[in-house]
Every structure is written in structure tokens, then in C-alpha cells.
Amino acid sequence: MNNKKELLVQAAIKLFGERDYHSTSVQDIVSLAGVSKGAFYQQFQSKEELLVFIFNHNYYEKVRNELHMVTQNQLLSPTERIMKGIEIQCQIVLENKDFLAMMIKGVAFTEKTISEAMTRETISYVHWFRERIEEQYGSDSDIKPHSMDLASILAGSLKEFFFYHIFCDYAVNPVVLSQYLIERLEDLVEGIIRRQNTARQTTPMLRASELRLNPDVVPVKTFASSVEEIMEWIQQHIADPHKLEEMLRSLQAVADEMDKQPCNPTIIQGMYVYLLSLAKDDKSLIYQLEQAFSLRKP
Structure with missing residues (x-):
């Protein structure tokens, strides 16, 4: 920047x-x-564009990148990843308290672009928790069907503590809160197991396949828009002018190919491989490319 x-x-x-x-x-x-x-x-172009930039780059992008690093850390157990994910979100909320207070007090409900982003990211975080819960308990056939419910309860509880911190000055200690919530998660898991094979057996409420964005309510992020976002991202993060120029030229070639009807998927795939070769060992850049190109339909 x-x-x-x-x-x-x-x-x-x-x-x-x-x-x-x-x-x-x-x-x-x-x-x-x-x-x-x-x-x-x-x-x-406008004050709204500035707001969206702040929201995406100073808050959600930080969370996404940090959670990605946690996911890739093979030294952490699934439970430790969940706890670290909670701590990361807590710390970023603590650092952005005033800004988030302003968002919640009105902007999130009056600015469509922001409300759409909040919806997408909220669902994304729930799925991140679900994946970590399945890593921890996936071998237990009694628990895996409940992973979406457990993730939603965990994410919802965390959201409530954030609300109390922002509006009631409740002091949040990220480490203490992560330990407390992981214990509550374990209580829920024990409760589900205890009820199995009884008349009061717990029935799953949510399934991962069902918790998706409704495109009629919130537009789903497209590959084209994702290419535009990563072009902006690399301009802010890539210092090497030759590497920056090559990546921008390659991404523009991808965007130009996408405008053709029909486009050539071989060209797009070739550009993706070339971009990954330019990224080399830059894990953050590789992540951005993977996220963008994962939206491309085969």
C-alpha cells in the first residue's frame, strides 16, 4: 500500500x-x-469504496491469511488449531474495536456491499471451524454428522463475546476465551455421544452442503471478480517490479480469456501454473492464487 x-x-x-x-x-x-x-x-472512487477496502484488507483479509497459516501448521493438533483460530479472531477484534463498533451500529445494515461481505465471511468461518472439528472428531461416526451444528454453536458463541466486548467493554482474553470455548465444545461432543443409542438421541440440525450462500439474496463471488481482487492484492504486496509486471500481465491475460465465449480452459490453466511458478515459496501469494482459481468452474 x-x-x-x-x-x-x-x-x-x-x-x-x-x-x-x-x-x-x-x-x-x-x-x-x-x-x-x-x-x-x-x-x-468514493467513500464507500474506501470503506469496503478497509473492511476487506484491514479486517477480513488478515483473518483469512492468519487462519490459512494455522491450517497449514502441521505442528498443531486439530484442537490447537481451533484454539489458535479463536485467539486470532479475538486479537483482530481487539485491534479494530472502534471500527467494528461503527460497522455493527449501522453501516453493515445500510451498505449492501458490506452486508454481503459479512455474510460470506461468516459462513466461511463456520466452515473453517467445521473442517477443524472434523479433523479432531471425524473418525467418530457419531460426531461427524454434527460437525456443522458444533461449528455454528462455536462461531455463534464467539460472536456474542465479541458483541459484549465492543458494546459493554467486556474484557476479552484471547487465550482464556479459547480454552473456555474448547471446553464447551468438548462438553457438547460428550453430550452427543452420551445420547447415542438412547431414546433421546440427538439429531443433526445443519449439514455442510446446506449452508451455502443463496445467490438470490447474496451474490456469490465470481472468478472474474476474484481475479480483479488478486490483481489489487499483488500491487500492494509484491515489491519486485519485474515479478509484479509479469503477474499483472498474466492475470490480465486470464481476464481477457474469460471475456471470450467460449473461453479456452487450457490457457487459463497454463497461466495458473505459470503464476504459481512466479510465486515460488511465497505462501501468502500462493494462497491468494489458490483461492482465486478455486472459483473457476471446470
Whole structure:
């Protein structure tokens, strides 16, 4: 992220937290950032675009990247991964308390782009917990059918503690809370097992295949939009000018091919392999590419 963009982002976070999104003007933001309005519109088309950028890059992208690193850490047990995932989300909430308070108090319900992103990410986190629960208890045929319910209860409980922290100044200790919630998860698992083969057997409420976005309510992220996002991401994170130019050229070639009817999947796959070769050992970049190209339909 360039210096002016960083100044604008930090000024907006401060003002959105102290006031609110709707009462903060572009002039307020540029005055605090110490840049001109022209500089603002060189970086963002509107105040809404700035808000979406902050929401995605200063909050959700951090969570996604951190959770990905936890998933890849083979030194952690499935239970430790769940606890680490809770701690990561707690820490990021603690760091963004004022901004999240502003989001919850109104913007999330009045700005469609934000509400859509919140819905997508919430479902994504629930599935992340489900996958970790299945890693831990998947060998137990009595528990696996309940993994979606357990993940939803865990994610919902965590969300409530965040609410109390943001609006009631409840002090959240990430390590203590993760230990407490993992114990409650174990209690739920023991309860399900105890009821098996009895008249009061527990029936699963949710299934993973059923918890998907309804495209009629929330548009599902497309491969084309994902390519645009990763182009923006690498411009902010890739310092090597030659590598940056090559990746942008390759991604543009992918975007151009996608515009053709029909497109050639061999060309797209070839570009994907080439992009991975450019990424080399950069795990964050490889993750971004994998996430983007996973949306491509065969």
C-alpha cells in the first residue's frame, strides 16, 4: 500500500470509529490525512469504496491469511488449531474495536456491499471451524454428522463475546476465551455421544452442503471478480517490479480469456501454473492464487 493510501485508510478508520461512517465526509478524511481531494480520488472512487477496502484488507483479509497459516501448521493438533483460530479472531477484534463498533451500529445494515461481505465471511468461518472439528472428531461416526451444528454453536458463541466486548467493554482474553470455548465444545461432543443409542438421541440440525450462500439474496463471488481482487492484492504486496509486471500481465491475460465465449480452459490453466511458478515459496501469494482459481468452474 502506498503512503497516501495508507494515510487515507488510517484517517478513515479513526474518523469512522470516533464518529460514524455517514457523518464523516471525504473532506474530513483528507484533512486528517493531510492530502488533497485529488489524491483521495486517485486512490478510491468514493467513500464507500474506501470503506469496503478497509473492511476487506484491514479486517477480513488478515483473518483469512492468519487462519490459512494455522491450517497449514502441521505442528498443531486439530484442537490447537481451533484454539489458535479463536485467539486470532479475538486479537483482530481487539485491534479494530472502534471500527467494528461503527460497522455493527449501522453501516453493515445500510451498505449492501458490506452486508454481503459479512455474510460470506461468516459462513466461511463456520466452515473453517467445521473442517477443524472434523479433523479432531471425524473418525467418530457419531460426531461427524454434527460437525456443522458444533461449528455454528462455536462461531455463534464467539460472536456474542465479541458483541459484549465492543458494546459493554467486556474484557476479552484471547487465550482464556479459547480454552473456555474448547471446553464447551468438548462438553457438547460428550453430550452427543452420551445420547447415542438412547431414546433421546440427538439429531443433526445443519449439514455442510446446506449452508451455502443463496445467490438470490447474496451474490456469490465470481472468478472474474476474484481475479480483479488478486490483481489489487499483488500491487500492494509484491515489491519486485519485474515479478509484479509479469503477474499483472498474466492475470490480465486470464481476464481477457474469460471475456471470450467460449473461453479456452487450457490457457487459463497454463497461466495458473505459470503464476504459481512466479510465486515460488511465497505462501501468502500462493494462497491468494489458490483461492482465486478455486472459483473457476471446470
